[in-house]
Amino acid sequence: MRRTWKLNDADLDALTIGAAILGTGGGGNPYLGKLRARALLRQGYAVRILPFDALEDDDVVVSVGGIGAPVVGIEKIEKGDECYLAMRALEAYTRCRATALIPAEVGGSNSIEPLIAAAYANLPVVDADGMGRAFPEVQMCTYFIYGARPYPAALADEKGNTVILGKVQDMYWLEKLARTVAVDMGAAAGFALPPMRGEEVRRTAVPHTLTQALGLGRAVLEARARRKNPIERVLEVAKGVLLFAGKVVNVQHRIEKGFARGQVRIEGVEGFKGSSLVLEIQNENLIARRDGEVVATVPDLITVLDLETAEPITTETVRYGFRVAVLGLPAHLRLKTPRALEVVGPRAFGYDLDYRPLEGRV
Amino acid sequence: MIRVGIDVGGTNTDAVIMERAQVVHWVKTPTTVDIMGGVLKALELVLGESGLSPERIGAVMIGTTHFTNAIVQRRDLAPTAAIRLGLPATQALPPMVDWPEDLRRALGEHIYLAHGGFEFDGRPISPLDPLELRKIAEDIKAKGVRNVAISAVFSPINPKIEVEAARIVREVIPDAQITLSSEIGRIGLLERENAAILNASLQDLGYKIVRAFSQALRDAGISAPFYLTQNDGTLMSADFAEKFPVLTIASGPTNSMRGAAFLSGIKEAIVVDVGGTTTDVGALHHGFPREASIAVEVGGVRTNFRMPDMFSLGLGGGSIVQQDPLKIGPESVGFRLTEEAWVFGGGTLTATDIAVAAGMAEVGDAQRVQGLDPTFVEAAVERMQQMIADAVDRMLLSPEPIPVIVVGGGSILVRDKVGNLPTIKPDHYPVANAVGAAIAQISGEVDRVYALANIPREKALEEARREAKQRAVEAGADPSTVEIVEVEDVPLAYLPGNATRIRVKAVGDLRLA
Numbered sequence: 001m002r003r004t005w006k007l008n009d010a011d012l013d014a015l016t017i018g019a020a021i022l023g024t025g026g027g028g029n030p031y032l033g034k035l036r037a038r039a040l041l042r043q044g045y046a047v048r049i050l051p052f053d054a055l056e057d058d059d060v061v062v063s064v065g066g067i068g069a070p071v072v073g074i075e076k077i078e079k080g081d082e083c084y085l086a087m088r089a090l091e092a093y094t095r096c097r098a099t100a101l102i103p104a105e106v107g108g109s110n111s112i113e114p115l116i117a118a119a120y121a122n123l124p125v126v127d128a129d130g131m132g133r134a135f136p137e138v139q140m141c142t143y144f145i146y147g148a149r150p151y152p153a154a155l156a157d158e159k160g161n162t163v164i165l166g167k168v169q170d171m172y173w174l175e176k177l178a179r180t181v182a183v184d185m186g187a188a189a190g191f192a193l194p195p196m197r198g199e200e201v202r203r204t205a206v207p208h209t210l211t212q213a214l215g216l217g218r219a220v221l222e223a224r225a226r227r228k229n230p231i232e233r234v235l236e237v238a239k240g241v242l243l244f245a246g247k248v249v250n251v252q253h254r255i256e257k258g259f260a261r262g263q264v265r266i267e268g269v270e271g272f273k274g275s276s277l278v279l280e281i282q283n284e285n286l287i288a289r290r291d292g293e294v295v296a297t298v299p300d301l302i303t304v305l306d307l308e309t310a311e312p313i314t315t316e317t318v319r320y321g322f323r324v325a326v327l328g329l330p331a332h333l334r335l336k337t338p339r340a341l342e343v344v345g346p347r348a349f350g351y352d353l354d355y356r357p358l359e360g361r362v
Numbered sequence: 363m364i365r366v367g368i369d370v371g372g373t374n375t376d377a378v379i380m381e382r383a384q385v386v387h388w389v390k391t392p393t394t395v396d397i398m399g400g401v402l403k404a405l406e407l408v409l410g411e412s413g414l415s416p417e418r419i420g421a422v423m424i425g426t427t428h429f430t431n432a433i434v435q436r437r438d439l440a441p442t443a444a445i446r447l448g449l450p451a452t453q454a455l456p457p458m459v460d461w462p463e464d465l466r467r468a469l470g471e472h473i474y475l476a477h478g479g480f481e482f483d484g485r486p487i488s489p490l491d492p493l494e495l496r497k498i499a500e501d502i503k504a505k506g507v508r509n510v511a512i513s514a515v516f517s518p519i520n521p522k523i524e525v526e527a528a529r530i531v532r533e534v535i536p537d538a539q540i541t542l543s544s545e546i547g548r549i550g551l552l553e554r555e556n557a558a559i560l561n562a563s564l565q566d567l568g569y570k571i572v573r574a575f576s577q578a579l580r581d582a583g584i585s586a587p588f589y590l591t592q593n594d595g596t597l598m599s600a601d602f603a604e605k606f607p608v609l610t611i612a613s614g615p616t617n618s619m620r621g622a623a624f625l626s627g628i629k630e631a632i633v634v635d636v637g638g639t640t641t642d643v644g645a646l647h648h649g650f651p652r653e654a655s656i657a658v659e660v661g662g663v664r665t666n667f668r669m670p671d672m673f674s675l676g677l678g679g680g681s682i683v684q685q686d687p688l689k690i691g692p693e694s695v696g697f698r699l700t701e702e703a704w705v706f707g708g709g710t711l712t713a714t715d716i717a718v719a720a721g722m723a724e725v726g727d728a729q730r731v732q733g734l735d736p737t738f739v740e741a742a743v744e745r746m747q748q749m750i751a752d753a754v755d756r757m758l759l760s761p762e763p764i765p766v767i768v769v770g771g772g773s774i775l776v777r778d779k780v781g782n783l784p785t786i787k788p789d790h791y792p793v794a795n796a797v798g799a800a801i802a803q804i805s806g807e808v809d810r811v812y813a814l815a816n817i818p819r820e821k822a823l824e825e826a827r828r829e830a831k832q833r834a835v836e837a838g839a840d841p842s843t844v845e846i847v848e849v850e851d852v853p854l855a856y857l858p859g860n861a862t863r864i865r866v867k868a869v870g871d872l873r874l875a
Contacts, residue, residue, distance in 0.1 A: 036454045074550045080454030158451040186481040
């Protein structure tokens with residue numbers, strides 16, 4: 001028997017909060033995912049987590065997640081086995097059996113999707129992911145940044161349609177073609193990424209991110225229960241920096257090339273009175289400028305929490321009048337190498353800025 | 363034209379007579395356990411004291427907490443079946459999946475999934491299956507249930523499939539009371555469906571309450587039509603209210619904010635409404651309450667109603683005050699204030715007693731609170747000011763000074779400044795909520811996703827405007843006064859064909875026969 005541990009009902013509450021914190025404003029709302037995972041646990045399914053260091057070299061690991069549009073996700077709720085079917089279709093095509101699943105993205109709702117598919121498949125989920133946060137597109141996975149082959153991949157919808165992307169030229173084509181298929185499937189589909197060997201996952205993944213999300217969520221829940229300051233606890237657990245505390249005074253949204261872009265302006269309160277902070281958004285919070293000076297940039301995590309409860313606030317729900325704390329959490333080293341910064345650094349998102357680590361700014 | 367506005371709150375039932383923009387007379391009476399008794403009393407009092415002949419009244423507008431209470435207390439709810447059209451999608455989370463156990467049981471857990479529903483771009487997910495629906499309807503009939511909610515995936519884009527399903531259900535259950543999710547809610551399947559199910563479960567009570575109001579008005583000699591206020595501050599006719607009682611939920615706070623704006627003539631302000639048990643603090647923008655955009659829970663059920671963004675704190679005229687250590691609220695004597703407070707000869711020390719002892723109000727018998735230690739009274743008053751100032755600070759959006767309008771029966775608890783902001787207590791402030799009901803208009807709303815590849819934006823906007831206006835007229839607005847007050851056109855991320863979500867709201871004056 002593999003060295004795994006089981007996720008329980010209470011863990012789901014913590015995980016959804018933690019995943020939303022790591023979602024840095026994007027990644028979709030994990031609320032529906034939590035309800036689905038909870039329903040499975042109550043039906044007797046088990047969700048098992050495989051510690052990162054328990055991966056064997058010859059493990060076959062498939063990364064799964066949902067692909068589509070957030071607004072469709074809240075209306076056309078999933079049948080439930082879309083990711084599972086995509087994974088099975090990929091197995092049939094490649095004639096190999098997965099021994100574990102792994103999230104592509106720990107931030108937001110895609111932290112939960114692999115748990116559901118793994119429960120159906122009776123497989124464990126590796127305690128790691130390909131982003132350590134949320135990003136808008138699949139080529140931003142560290143798996144591909146560090147050379148995992150971007151094909152074959154599979155998509156499945158609730159009607160039982162499955163599509164195999166047998167060969168793609170690179171990870172950008174993978175994103176483009178998968179997105180097109182997903183839209184035809186109704187802008188909501190299960191997506192299984194090319195199988196990886198255990199050794200490859202160890203080399204490319206962002207490790208320990210499910211336990212990190214759990215730890216963050218537990219810290220928030222415990223602090224709330226004990227009437228302690230949950231924001232301080234998040235900062236302690238994530239070794240982060242309080243970038244700002246204030247009231248949202250302006251929110252601008254627009255869509256450019258399919259991305260939700262925007263700006264959020266926050267006026268300081270408490271120790272930040274007299275200052276203001278501007279967030280640049282492209283689905284996620286990417287850049288934070290305090291009084292004109294850049295204080296954090298992608299890939300470091302810029303996360304917005306309710307000032308009282310530390311409830312994570314997404315870029316879709318943030319609005320005029322919210323009282324928020326803006327936190328900077330350092331990204332994992334694997335997102336900060338020159339190679340990674342080409343794909344997920346500020347310039348990859350169109351900002352004329354060099355990346356400077358959060359740790360070096362304070 | 364003379365209107366009567368009535369607000370049924372947890373503590374008081376208020377009635378106000380308005381002639382055009384003038385408040386003619388108002389009364390405040392305790393809410394009774396049976397509610398209607400208090401309404402009739404308020405009506406009789408306000409008519410009697412003003413000497414107004416009931417025939418001169420043109421319309422009566424009522425804001426009531428009946429339906430909110432029914433849901434919160436799980437009382438008077440009819441057994442209700444929920445049918446969702448969306449298979450094979452949506453199976454992972456069947457209807458009522460995230461409801462509190464007791465409320466789900468109160469409705470009987472009659473839950474059905476069927477084929478039908480649409481993709482975001484209007485393609486069918488699967489065709490409607492009449493046989494499948496007929497079998498479901500027969501099962502519902504066999505259980506003796508006749509209240510039914512029907513929801514379909516993306517029905518706000520195309521409600522036809524829900525209409526067709528309702529027709530089939532009615533063939534099997536001719537006296538079925540059916541609520542369609544597309545008639546009530548917006549994008550967000552679970553939340554819209556929840557609202558439809560709650561509405562269906564309130565149908566019997568809706569019928570009863572509308573009859574009872576009608577009787578109360580007749581008993582008071584009033585033959586004018588009456589209206590109920592909805593949570594966006596607009597009115598619906600009695601017929602419409604009978605069909606859509608869920609839309610009355612949380613109309614009280616909206617009424618008091620609209621009333622505060624009307625009475626003060628101020629359109630940008632913070633409104634503090636101090637009631638018997640709670641204080642609601644909200645922000646006025648262009649004379650309307652700023653709306654909350656996050657999911658709003660009603661009795662533990664998530665809905666996506668447009669509700670005012672409010673911060674509520676457990677402080678009101680009836681809040682129970684403990685002396686050592688000093689603690690104010692959230693427990694309250696509620697509508698028993700006039701029996702239990704010290705100044706009324708009772709044995710419970712309340713916030714009202716503190717206000718009287720501090721000389722801020724003249725209510726009841728001041729002799730009875732003379733023995734209170736002045737230092738304690740001052741500390742208690744200070745604590746109340748601080749609680750309200752903190753709540754106001756939460757709602758402030760900028761450091762610029764903005765007036766604070768104080769309304770509601772418990773306004774005596776507030777001094778002339780909140781923090782360093784000046785307070786305004788407009789004339790008739792104790793009945794701002796009933797005034798808000800009396801001045802309410804009629805609205806219609808459309809919220810839909812359009813694929814701009816199929817329809818040009820201008821045409822989509824035009825269609826949405828036309829339909830919103832039509833809905834307002836259907837709800838009772840005078841067609842010549844209907845205008846569009848809100849247009850929201852939000853492009854959607856990751857969707858091709860330029861999908862956009864258009865929300866349009868039309869408002870008009872009440873049409874009078």
